[in-house]
Amino acid sequence: MAEKNYYDILGVKKDASDADIKKRYRKLVRQYHPDVSDHPDADNKIAEINNAYETIRDKDKRAEYDAMLDNPFAGQAGAGGFGGQSAGGGQGGQGGFRWEDIKDQFGDGEAFGDGGFRFDDIFSAFGRGARGSEGAHSQGGFDQFGGGFSSQDHKGQDQHAEITVDLSSVYSGDDYNIKLNVPVRQPNGSVDYDNKTLKIKIPKGITDGKQIRLTGQGAAGMGNGANGDLFLKVKIRHADNIRIEGADVYQTVNIAPWEAALGDKIEVSTPVGTLGVTIPKNSKSGSNLRLKGKGIPAKQAGNLYLTLNIVNPDSNSEATIQAYEQLKQAFSDINIDR
Template sequence: MAEKNYYDILGVKKDASDADIKKKYRKLVRQYHPDVSDDPDADNKIAEINNAYETLRDKDKRSEYDAMLDNPFAGQAGAGGFGGFGGQSTGAQGGFRWEDIKDQFGDGEAFGGGGFRFDDIFSAFGRGARGSAGQSAGGPSGFDQFGGGFGQDSKGQDQHAEISVDLASVYSGDDYSIKLNVPVRQPNGSVGYENKTLKIKIPKGITDGKQIRLAGQGAAGIGGGKNGDLFLKVTITAADNIRLEGANVYQTVNITPWEAALGEKINVTTPAGKLGVTIPSNSKSGSNLRLKGKGIPAKQAGDLYLTLNIVNPEVTTDEAKQAYEQLKQAFAHTSISR
């Protein structure tokens, strides 16, 4: 049977819009990400998905691919698939043996059946071997079936990983070191993998979910082409009493009943440093104090919201019990809706 074409791999129609293709691609990447998928063939599937998307996302490559699907016998030198090229022994890029090409393309049906021009066969190896995206800059996944699409683009595949950074680093900017298994080009032209420590500068003010681009740290190129890039998605970690909404920071702060009732100035340790804050009198639990510009120092700085939480001291002594009794008497006529 002929292998699925790129549209089949992504599960879209041939006339699908760029937006639909991108949406379906992202869905499939989340489904088959090697870190979350239980599918034993997740690495190969994600590589196949990436390969299809690399072609269909590019207007020129997609047009060329569509033309090949519409006329798979164009330029055929002999009937029956690759029959007209039986005497060839090496390829135009990287010295592939004819047997290697035949193994990759089977009976000439890798693009939906039929034969190809000899140039088309070798242009399909445009990017060579690479790891699959989202693999924590992962390990080898084998030679991609179509190597990255059509034409002579020899740039290596971009790769994606995640990095966790603490909130304090986001406020100040910081240096991190991470260890990755990165692709490297061997002297014989093949792709190998080695452990590598990369030093990363965490940009001051970066927000949760944003990416850091490391040029040239992705998969190795082929034929002298540039390496792909490595994109690190930033996940910000913070204390349990802190949550983030974009550049805004929400921090829960415990206060005493008298601080809430009387209004007092307190010192609070925040991601922006130790700050003196005045509690308005008659404050209630759950109310927010907004400190403008004290959130994540992004290009447009966020705000810091202190969410007040009134904590009643425990009664552990007779004096404490007496104090509560006096408080009860002082507010005997207070009416509370329940």
């Protein structure tokens, strides 16, 4: 048996109730779903979680799996896709040998018969995906001990890429066209690449770093296996005076000294459109004006923060110099802490 079983994967005890298992499963799906998770291996993680849940949520499958855990060499062939080595050392139940069981018997890298095959050579030739995870059958492996290899269908590998979108598209939702070289498996087993233009829907409110999943647009499958999926990580393009933190948007806004001192109402071009904004009296550079709910319209809308930046007029002209001199005289009795 592999060290990590289905109960470990879900983070529940072996005697956990159906309700507790379901509750834990839902929590893990919310945490690791590739569409919302930043986990670097979210797609494989969620597949592992789903595989575990599909077995122990079913009363009969769970009973068989528990029996296999109690006696891993009893030849149990679980309906949920798990199976162990038979007690007689022959063919491992309905599912055949697991790679880990065979490897444990003969050692990693030990010669396999006079032909000199090593397990690492076999894994390299037929893809490491057949080197089963916990409790998995040896797909594409031995039909029987000493026999050849059976041809199996395998889903293609998932692919990951990055797409850059405008901030305005995130506020409204938008369509983007991207060009891809999509791998296509030919009848003879070779892989060709087909140039394809895909129309991508950018969901309204998606935040920086989240992923868009395109089903079937990954690497070609083996045999009749489905293609893998393509995961596009979203990168938001924005102006230099803007920064983004989650769903919150920070925008630097330049104001004149008299607007800061006296207060004023100004119009500001923002990602959500042109807004009328009131500058409070005695505002200081670096202070933020919060516009609630005007950030990225995610499930929980962010806020838009206008960071005030006081800009002094250019003092190169004679008129500006005179104005500064008058201002200096008018405030000659003001002491400034330095």
